[in-house]
Amino acid sequence: MRAPLPEDEPARLAALHDAQVLDTAPEEDFDDIALLASEICGTPAGLVSLVDTDRQWFKAKIGLTIEQTHRDLSFCAHAIHGHELFEIPDATHDQRFSDNPMVLGDGGIRFYAGAPVVLDGTHSVGTVCVVDHVPRELTPAQRRALRSLARHASVQLELRRYARHAGAIxxxxxxxxxxxxxxxxxxxxxxxxxxxxxxxxxxxxxxxxxxxxxxxxxxxxxxxxxxxxxxxxxxxxxxxxxxxEGLELDLAEVDLAEIAHHVTSGCRPLAEHKEVKLTDRTESPVPARGDAKRLSHALNHLVVNAIKFTAEGGEISVDARADDEPELIITDTGVGIPPHDLPHVFDRFYRSAAADQMAAQGPGLGLAIVRSIIDAHHGTIRVHSEPGLGTTVRVKLPR
CATH class of the missing domain: 1.10.287.130 (Signal transduction histidine kinase, dimerisation/phosphotransfer (DHp) domain)
Known part of the structure; x- marks a missing residue:
């Protein structure tokens, strides 16, 4: 009989996978737990078993050669439904296991006892278990020892998880x-x-x-x-x-075309100083709802950034459109952005290698500010760039 899924199955699997122990090499700490379980309970097999999505994998095993079994055949899949010891004195007399292929025939499993390995004090991710080929029952002392070994296995998993998290921190x-x-x-x-x-x-x-x-x-x-x-x-x-505090906006009806005209006019002296052609391609009004001051601030950063990274004789265009959504488009013929830099261009204080090589001014805040402003408007910003060919930035605002 296939074990039903525990009520906390998604969280249980998340805790198990977060431990990052599945499919790892044998470790002495866990091997010792399996060996002690087998010797204390007097069984030929002792295991540290972890129940994954569709399999049971053995982190440690004594008296067993296989690495894993299907979850449908797993005794441990039944044991993880609680925190108490799960014991089957004779599997052939238990309707849940009597027709299990691992029980049928000579040398099949007759006796099973498993103490859940619990993470976060809540989720049973596996067991420390013992198996025998003859019916039997554990003594009270053996049951206490098996539960103690399961707690020890839990601690070992938690220590590894905490050590990894501490390393990441x-x-x-x-x-x-x-x-x-x-x-x-x-x-x-x-x-x-x-x-x-x-x-x-x-x-x-x-x-x-x-x-x-x-x-x-x-x-x-x-x-x-x-x-x-x-x-x-x-x-x-x-x-x-x-x-x-987050960014507060003074929302009103705005014209993106007017904002584009204002920003390009203000940035044109800088472009002319660098001998870069700056063109405003906006023709008709582009109505949108937003904070005109903040949007002007964002567009100014984008245009100034384009000027910084466009060499003498290059071109920059600014366009505002009202197709499906109000949109600002800034295109330049500058140095472009390498693929490995693209995921970081909106990070605070991030400066690319090109910025350092070209001695571009700024502490790396401009694009981070732009992203925050656009996010506050519930808009999107996308960057497409080819090194040596230029960059296009598209800013879309909701209708």
Whole structure:
């Protein structure tokens, strides 16, 4: 008789698979448990058995040569329905097992006793069990010992799981520590560079007398560097707010075409300075519902990013459409993004190798901010890129 599935079957399997012990090599700790079970109970076979989706796999086995059996034939599949010892004195007299192929014939299983191996204090994932070819019953002391060995097997599984999780946490902490160091170095550079420039021009203005035109040029450079500092500080503050509170939107009816016109006009001087052609292809209104200020902020980051990574003589186009859904499309003929970088372009503080090679400004926050803004609008953002050919970014907002 096939054992019914336990009520906690999905969670039970999840706990078993999370232990990552299935199909692993033999281990002395588990072999000792199987050996002790066999010797204490006086049976020819002792096992540490784990019940998977459709099989019973033996982590340790004494007196048995096979690695696994089908779950339909498993005594342990019945034992995992509770936390109590499951004992069958004579399988030939039990209707659940009397016609089991592992019972029929000479040398078949007659006696079985299994104590559940429980994870998380809840889920029975297998048993420590003993098997004999003759009918019998365990003594109270043997039953206590078998339950104790099952608890020991549970602890061994839990320790391995905790050790693996601790290792993963340690790896993540090391990664975060490296990210922190990289972030501090990048932000320090991003702050120091414009401040050093401003300070240098101030010193020259204070120490020497320059004509009005030269002074205005100096002040213009200082103003650009001040704006750069303010943008960096604004981005850092925005990221902090996103982390702590989420992003609040001031929703209203907006025209994506108008936002595209405004952003491309504001970015055109930067594009002309790099001798990159920036084209606004939007013609008709594209109505949408959103926060105009936030959407402008996101589009500005995308266009500035395209300008950064497009070489002299390249082209960038911005288009807004109202097909199935309101959509913004930014296309450039820049350096492109390698496939291994694409999954990380929206990560905070992530800078690609191309950014470092081209000495592109920024601590790696722009695209993370864009993603947060679009997510807050319940929209989607997709990036398609070919190294050496360029990149296309598509932003879609709900109707």
């Amino acid at each position: 340690a790896d993540r902490l090391r990664q975060l520590d490296r990210m922190k160091d990289s972030f501090l170095a990048t932000v320090s550079h991003e702050l120091r560079t414009p401040l050093s420039s401003i300070r240098g021009y101030l010193e020259m203005l204070l120490e020497d007398e320059f004509d009005g035109e030269t002074s205005r040029r100096f002040l213009s450079v200082m103003q650009r560097n001040s704006d750069r500092l303010l943008r960096l500080i604004d981005d850092l503050l925005l990221v902090a707010r996103l982390t702590d």
